[in-house]
Amino acid sequence: MLTITLPxxxxxxxxxxxxxxxxxAQSIGRRLAADAIGVLIDGQLHDLTYPIxxxxxxxxxxxxTDDPNAxxxxxxxxxxxxxxxxxxxxxxxxxxxxxxxxxxxxxxxxSATPITEADFPRIEKRMAEIAKENRPFTRYELxxxxxxxxxxxxxxPYKLDNARRAIEQDPHAVISFYATGEPGKNWEDLCRGPxxxxxxxxxxxxxxxxxxxxxxxxxxxxxxxxxxGIAFFSQAQLDEYVHQQEExxxxxxxxxxxxxxxxxxxxxxGSGLILWMPRGGVIRQELETFMREQLALRGYSAVYTxxxxxxxxxxxxxxxxxxxxxxxPTIKMSQRDxxxxxEYLLKPMNCPHHIQIYAAxxxxxxxxxxxxxEFGTVYxxxxxxxxSGMTRVRGFTQDDAHLFCTPEQVEQELxxxxxxxxxxxxxxxxxxxxxxxxxxxxxxxKYAGDPQLWDRAENTLRRIVAGSGIKSVEAVGxxxxxxxxxxxxxxxxxxxxxxxxTVQLDYVLPERFGLEYIGSDNQPHRPxxxxxxxxxxxxxxxxILIEHFAGAFPAWLAPVQASVLTISEKFLDYGREVLSALxxxxxxxxxxxxxxxxxxxxxxxxxxxxxxxxxxxGKEQENRAVSVRTRKDRDLGSVPLDEFIRRLREEITSRSxxxxxxx
RNA sequence: GCCGAUGUAGCUCAACGGCAGAGCAACGGUUUUGUAAACCGUAGGUUGUGGGUUCGAAUCCCACCAUCGGCUCCA
Numbered sequence: 001m002l003t004i005t006l007p008x009x010x011x012x013x014x015x016x017x018x019x020x021x022x023x024x025a026q027s028i029g030r031r032l033a034a035d036a037i038g039v040l041i042d043g044q045l046h047d048l049t050y051p052i053x054x055x056x057x058x059x060x061x062x063x064x065t066d067d068p069n070a071x072x073x074x075x076x077x078x079x080x081x082x083x084x085x086x087x088x089x090x091x092x093x094x095x096x097x098x099x100x101x102x103x104x105x106x107x108x109x110x111s112a113t114p115i116t117e118a119d120f121p122r123i124e125k126r127m128a129e130i131a132k133e134n135r136p137f138t139r140y141e142l143x144x145x146x147x148x149x150x151x152x153x154x155x156x157p158y159k160l161d162n163a164r165r166a167i168e169q170d171p172h173a174v175i176s177f178y179a180t181g182e183p184g185k186n187w188e189d190l191c192r193g194p195x196x197x198x199x200x201x202x203x204x205x206x207x208x209x210x211x212x213x214x215x216x217x218x219x220x221x222x223x224x225x226x227x228x229g230i231a232f233f234s235q236a237q238l239d240e241y242v243h244q245q246e247e248x249x250x251x252x253x254x255x256x257x258x259x260x261x262x263x264x265x266x267x268x269x270g271s272g273l274i275l276w277m278p279r280g281g282v283i284r285q286e287l288e289t290f291m292r293e294q295l296a297l298r299g300y301s302a303v304y305t306x307x308x309x310x311x312x313x314x315x316x317x318x319x320x321x322x323x324x325x326x327x328x329p330t331i332k333m334s335q336r337d338x339x340x341x342x343e344y345l346l347k348p349m350n351c352p353h354h355i356q357i358y359a360a361x362x363x364x365x366x367x368x369x370x371x372x373x374e375f376g377t378v379y380x381x382x383x384x385x386x387x388s389g390m391t392r393v394r395g396f397t398q399d400d401a402h403l404f405c406t407p408e409q410v411e412q413e414l415x416x417x418x419x420x421x422x423x424x425x426x427x428x429x430x431x432x433x434x435x436x437x438x439x440x441x442x443x444x445x446k447y448a449g450d451p452q453l454w455d456r457a458e459n460t461l462r463r464i465v466a467g468s469g470i471k472s473v474e475a476v477g478x479x480x481x482x483x484x485x486x487x488x489x490x491x492x493x494x495x496x497x498x499x500x501x502t503v504q505l506d507y508v509l510p511e512r513f514g515l516e517y518i519g520s521d522n523q524p525h526r527p528x529x530x531x532x533x534x535x536x537x538x539x540x541x542x543x544i545l546i547e548h549f550a551g552a553f554p555a556w557l558a559p560v561q562a563s564v565l566t567i568s569e570k571f572l573d574y575g576r577e578v579l580s581a582l583x584x585x586x587x588x589x590x591x592x593x594x595x596x597x598x599x600x601x602x603x604x605x606x607x608x609x610x611x612x613x614x615x616x617x618g619k620e621q622e623n624r625a626v627s628v629r630t631r632k633d634r635d636l637g638s639v640p641l642d643e644f645i646r647r648l649r650e651e652i653t654s655r656s657x658x659x660x661x662x663x
Numbered sequence: 664g665c666c667g668a669u670g671u672a673g674c675u676c677a678a679c680g681g682c683a684g685a686g687c688a689a690c691g692g693u694u695u696u697g698u699a700a701a702c703c704g705u706a707g708g709u710u711g712u713g714g715g716u717u718c719g720a721a722u723c724c725c726a727c728c729a730u731c732g733g734c735u736c737c738a
Contacts, residue, residue: 106733116667211733212666219735223666226733254731258674267711267729323738325664349738383664383736384729392737480738499737531738568695595695603699617697629698 003055021048022197025060035062037196038073045069047139047194063201063233070233075100077137077196078127078205078231083107084180084187085126086227090115095189096158096215096224103495104230108213110158111225120207123227127205134200135181139193147175151190158215159190166192204238205231248493253546254389260551260559260608262542263390272387272394274539279559282588283545284538286557288375290427290655291399291535294420300373300401305353307377311343316512317352318448320345322481328381328394350376351531354402355513358527363517368527369405369413375538376400390543391498397538403530404515410528414464414503417532421488421501422470424534428545429554429657433500435470436487437461438478448481449508457505458484482508485531493547500541504531552609552631555648556655562648563610564591564626565601567617574621578614578641585645587652606631611659612648634662 002014004024012027021039025032025048038061039046045061052058061069079098082105087093090111098107115123142150144167151160166173178195179188196202206229213226232238249255257263262280269275276284295302311330314320320327327348333340347353354372363370377397386392403413425433439458440447447454461484465472472486479485485504489497506529509515516524535541545553555561562582566575575591582589592601598615605613614626619638626644628636639647651660 114667209732210667213734214665217735219665223734225666228733265730271729317738319738326737351738378738380737385664385666385734386736387730482738494732504738565698567697570695595693595701597694597696597701598698599696600700601698606699613698615698619697627698633699635698 002052004052005055005057007057007059017053019052020050021046021052021058021060024052024058028060032060032062036060037063037070037201038194040069045072045194047137048197049139050194063203065233065237072100073194073196074202074231074233075105076194077199078202078229079105079107080137080178080180080189080191080195081127081130081199081202082123082205082207082227082229083109083189084130085123086115087187088126089119089122094156094158097162098189104208104228106213106226106228108158108215108224108226110222115210115225115227117210123207124205127207130180131199131202131205133181134198135186136198137193137195138179138181138183139176139195140179140183141174141176144173144175147177147190150177163190201233202231203233204235205229206238206242251493251547251550252389253391253492253543256546256551257389257543260546262546262559270394271384272382272392274390274393274395280542282559283542283553283557287535287538287541288399291424294423294534295373295401298371298416298420299369300371303354303357303372303374305347305350305357305374305376307347307379308344309347309353311345313352313356314345314348317355317509318481318512319348319352322446323348323380326381326383328379346379347376348380349378350374350398350400351402351509351529352513354400355509355515355529358402358404359513359515363404363527365406365517365519365525368517369403369409371401371403373399373401390539390546391492391496393537393539396540398533399535399538400531400533403532404510404517404527405530406517406519406525407528410460410505410530411464413530414460414505415467417503417530418464418468418486421486421503421532421534422468424501425488427655427657428548430490430548432490434489434497435465435472436478436489437465437472437474438480438485438487439474439476440479440484441477444477446481447479449483449511453507454484457507461486461505480504480506482506483531488536490544490548492544498540498544500536500544501534502532502536505529506531552611554655554657555611555659556652558609558611559588560590560608560610561588561652562612562614563601563605563608564589564614564616565598565605566591566593567598567615569593569595571616571618571621575616578616578626581641582645585649587645587648602629612644612661614644628661630659630662632659632662636661 002019003011005011025036036048039048040059040061041052042056061067064070083095083098090113092112094110096108147163151163163175176193177188178191178193179186180199207227208230209228211226212223214223215221230241260279261277263277264275266275311320328346330343330345333342357372358370375397377395379395382392382394405413440454483504483506485502487499488501489499491497510527510529515527517527519525564575564579566572572593579589579591592604602613609631611631613629615629616626620626625638625640628639628644647661
C-alpha cells in the first residue's frame, strides 16, 4: 500500500505496491489524466509511466507554458523528434548531445554534409510526420556493461563518451534509453529522460538556426553542428513567439542605431570601432555629465592619461601575459630605430596608468582614499566572430576610476561605490538586472596573489552585497585575475547577457607595483585598490540603453527633446519664435520646415521618437501657445509656450525616466 | 579564431545565366494644409573587393573584406 501526498497537502492511499503518475492522475480525474504529461515525484521530474514504489509527494505536470517542468519535457522530447528526423534525412550523422535550453532546445551532431537553413523545411516536415504518428516515448534501462556494449556496436563515439562520463560521475548511474515508439523497432537514443508520453503531445515547433559548436565546449576539440529549435504546446503560442522575436528585432540597438542615426561603423575605420553620430553623441554627453556630477559630489579627482603605454607597464601589472592574444599587436620602436628595443601597447585598460599617478610621489595615510577618475578609452582585439554592434567592440571608453585606500577604508569605499552603481541603474530605470559576485575558481592557477587575501576580498564583497539588500548570485571562476568583483548584468533584446557596471577589489596590483603610503605609525603600508565603472563601457551601456528604451529616450537623454511642427508655411515665423525660445531655455529643439501636411510631419517625428511634438498654427500663434503631442500619441492640447518650457525643463533637470506631462 | 548564412541606390527590398528595378529618403516644382505618408518630376549603381568559368555573371566557382546566428574567449 502506498500513501501519496498531493500538492494541496491532501493524501491518497493506493492498494498497489507500484504505481505510476498516470495511475494517480487517472484516479484523480479523467481530465487530469488527459492533460498529464509528466510527474514530479518528491520534486524530481519523471516520465508519467515511472514506477513509484514508496510513499511520496507527487505533483502531476500538465501541458502549461508557464511551467518550466512542462516546457522541459516538451523541448527535450521535441529535440528527440528533430534528431530522428535529421537521422532519417542525413543517415551519416552521429548525434552527440541534445538538451533543452532556455528558449528552446538544440541537438549537437557530427555530419559530413553540412546542414543548412535550406534543409529546415524538410526536417520540419519529417518532424511533423513523427509527431502525427503519436508514437510513445518508451524508456528502457540496461545494465552498464550491456549498455556500453550496445553503444560500442552503434559506433557513435559521442554517445559512448556520454555514457562513460555518466558512469564516471556516479558509479551506480542507471543507463537508460528512449525509443520513440517500440524499442528495437523505432528510432532510439541514449538518454536520461524524462519525456512526454508520446510525440503527439508536441503542439508546434520550428527549427530555428544552425551553428557550429565545440564538443564539450572545448575549442581544441572537434567542431560539431548544432541545430536549434523551439517548441510550444500550441500553434498560437509559437505564432506569439515568432511575433515577439520580430518585435525584439525592431528594438535591436543595431537596427535602432541606424534608424535613429545614433552610431555607425565603417569598415574603413575598422571593425568593432564605434563612430558616434551627432544624435548618439548627445546621449553619451548627457550620461557623462550625469557621471561627472556624481564624481564631483563623491570626492573623485579627474585625471587624463594617454592611449598608449610602454609594454613593461603591462608586464608589471600582469595583464600582458594573460591577455596577449586579445590585444592589438605591439608598436615596435625598432621599426624606427633598430637600437631601440622598446615596445608600446595600445592601452587595454586604464589602471596601470592611474597607478603611475598614485606612485608619482609619496603618499600619506592622510591623503587616502585617493579616487582617480577618467573616461578612459581602451582597445582590445576581440575575436572577429565576437564583434556585435556597440555591445562587443574593439575600442571603448570606460567610466573608469581607481580608488586607493587603506585596508580599513575598503569597506566604506565599496559601500559608496556600490551605491553609485545602483544610482546609475535606478536613474535609468533598470530593474531587470542581476548582480553577480564573481569569485575565483580555487582549482585554477590563473589567479595572482595570496589566497588568504583572496578569501578576505571575497568575504568583504559578500558582506557588502548582503548589507545592501540587493539580490545576487555567486559565480565561481568569473573573477578577474587580480581580484573578485561585483558585476551587474543585463540582457539584450535577443536574450544575450552583458556586463554593464562593475566593482572590483584588488590586493594584487598594489603589490605588483610596490605601492605604498606612510601610516600614522610612520611605517610604509600597502594600499588596497578598488576598480569601478558604474556604466562599464559607454558604448555597451548606450547600446543596452537603446534597447532598454526601444529608442524612445527620456527627455534628458533624447537627442532632440522637442520638434516644432508648423501647420503650414504661413506659420514659419511663429515656429521660429518658438524654436528660439526653446533653444534659449537650453532645450534641444528643431523644426520641420517641409511643405508637407501636419500628418506627415507627425509621422516623421514619431519615427525619430522625439518626446514632444509642438504643433503650431493660427490658434497657437494667437495665444503664444503650442499644441503638445507626445510620441506615445497623447494629445495634451494647447499649452502656453512659457508653461511648456517650464515643465519640460523640470522634466529634463530632474532626469525623469517618465514624461512629467502626461497627467 | 572556428562552423554556417548573407552582402544590389542613403534605407527597406526585387530581379536568381540574357537591357539592374520599386517604395521611402534626397533634389526641383505644384500645393498652404490642424494631429500616423499631398501631387508631379529629376537624379541616384563598375551589384562588398579581387580573380575565374561563360558568347554573356548581381546570378555559377575561388580568395579576401564586412555583417548576421552560434561556438570559444572576455582584464
